[in-house]
Amino acid sequence: MKNILVTHASITLFFIVLLTGIPGHSAEEKAALAHLPEQAFTPSTFMVAHLRLSQLTTGRFKQTLETILPKQMFETLSKEDPKKPNALQQSEGLEGSMASLKSATATAFLMFSHAADGTMNNATTAWMVPAAGMAGSPERTAQEEHLKKFSAAQSMQLFPLGSHWYAVSKTAPAKSDGMDMLDDATFHQGLDHLASFDFAAVVVPTQKMLDSLLAEARKSAKDAVMDRVTKMLPTVAWYGLGVRMGTQPRVLLTLAMTSTEAVASLESVLQKGMAASKEELAKDIEKYNQDADEHNLKPQSKTKIEKLDPAGVDRLFAALARDSKDAQWALDLPTQDLKGLADGLYIFGTLLASAIADAIVPDLVDSEKTKAKQPKP
Numbered sequence: 001m002k003n004i005l006v007t008h009a010s011i012t013l014f015f016i017v018l019l020t021g022i023p024g025h026s027a028e029e030k031a032a033l034a035h036l037p038e039q040a041f042t043p044s045t046f047m048v049a050h051l052r053l054s055q056l057t058t059g060r061f062k063q064t065l066e067t068i069l070p071k072q073m074f075e076t077l078s079k080e081d082p083k084k085p086n087a088l089q090q091s092e093g094l095e096g097s098m099a100s101l102k103s104a105t106a107t108a109f110l111m112f113s114h115a116a117d118g119t120m121n122n123a124t125t126a127w128m129v130p131a132a133g134m135a136g137s138p139e140r141t142a143q144e145e146h147l148k149k150f151s152a153a154q155s156m157q158l159f160p161l162g163s164h165w166y167a168v169s170k171t172a173p174a175k176s177d178g179m180d181m182l183d184d185a186t187f188h189q190g191l192d193h194l195a196s197f198d199f200a201a202v203v204v205p206t207q208k209m210l211d212s213l214l215a216e217a218r219k220s221a222k223d224a225v226m227d228r229v230t231k232m233l234p235t236v237a238w239y240g241l242g243v244r245m246g247t248q249p250r251v252l253l254t255l256a257m258t259s260t261e262a263v264a265s266l267e268s269v270l271q272k273g274m275a276a277s278k279e280e281l282a283k284d285i286e287k288y289n290q291d292a293d294e295h296n297l298k299p300q301s302k303t304k305i306e307k308l309d310p311a312g313v314d315r316l317f318a319a320l321a322r323d324s325k326d327a328q329w330a331l332d333l334p335t336q337d338l339k340g341l342a343d344g345l346y347i348f349g350t351l352l353a354s355a356i357a358d359a360i361v362p363d364l365v366d367s368e369k370t371k372a373k374q375p376k377p
Helices: 004-012 027-034 058-068 071-078 087-097 099-104 138-153 185-193 207-220 224-235 260-297 311-319 335-373
Strands: 045-052 107-113 124-130 157-161 165-169 199-203 236-244 250-257 323-325 328-333
Touching: 045 185, 058 071, 058 087, 058 335, 071 087, 071 335, 087 099, 099 124, 099 138, 138 157, 138 165, 185 199, 185 236, 185 250, 207 224, 224 236, 224 260, 250 260, 250 335, 260 311, 260 328, 260 335, 311 335, 328 335
Parallel strands: none
Antiparallel strands: 045 107, 045 199, 107 124, 124 165, 157 165, 199 236, 236 250, 250 328, 323 328
């Protein structure tokens, strides 16, 4: 079953949706957002993520999940299993590994650079941290100690960048030319656009990376929709993702495109895909509910199959309605729309699990029947 989420994912390409945040930035944080040093960037840098570390806690992550997920889905995700840590336990481990970094700074940037051939295989990472206090001050000394611990835990090294920044990376950044405050305008255009979020990620594809993505996309462009999506990739100047968590989570996905015509073309593709997907999903739900009714009416049925709510389809596609301004395409998901999106994910998950069961269970039954017929030794 094709759906617009797959098409949408092929456009955004590499975003991993986290749920973080609370509104507002201090003046210091806004200044840090606007002035990453020039030597932090390499010719192959394709992504910069800004993290407000004080907000990335397991408690706030739990609040987010509990706010937007259907009750049954939340209980499944938070159920403890001694053999396999759940999502909340995994976030606790991540929070623990970030403890030294959080002690060293309130805000940090994570930068990604692609391989020499433009692919994201074996992408390299580096952390950028604004320096605290004056050189030689107790505040700066304490920060360096925490950053050394964080660097060692990541199998990286700590490098000072001028008097205002530290880098945590495998190799030393490029040498400064004395102009610490130069930055990459395209990256910071996206970061400024997302300055009110606690997690902001901006992707600016390099030409090598774009060539590699286009080559891969063309291999899978087996229908007219995917072919049009492939042609649109070069029309996006940058991709931005802002996320906030807590009791009022919000997600904003922005594509800064080269023209208003490109926005209109993208919107046309997405609207057609969404209309077709909505119709197919409604049919799938109707069939699933019919099967559930038949199962529940059987006297030998030991467990009842809960039917899916058809209204969840409307909530899902209402959440995916978007807004555009000039040459920017945006999908803004405040709390209520995130709930609608979660409803859709629950429906997709249920239908997928049912399809897998339909494919596997008959084979298992046949296998057990075959074993039963075999003579015992």
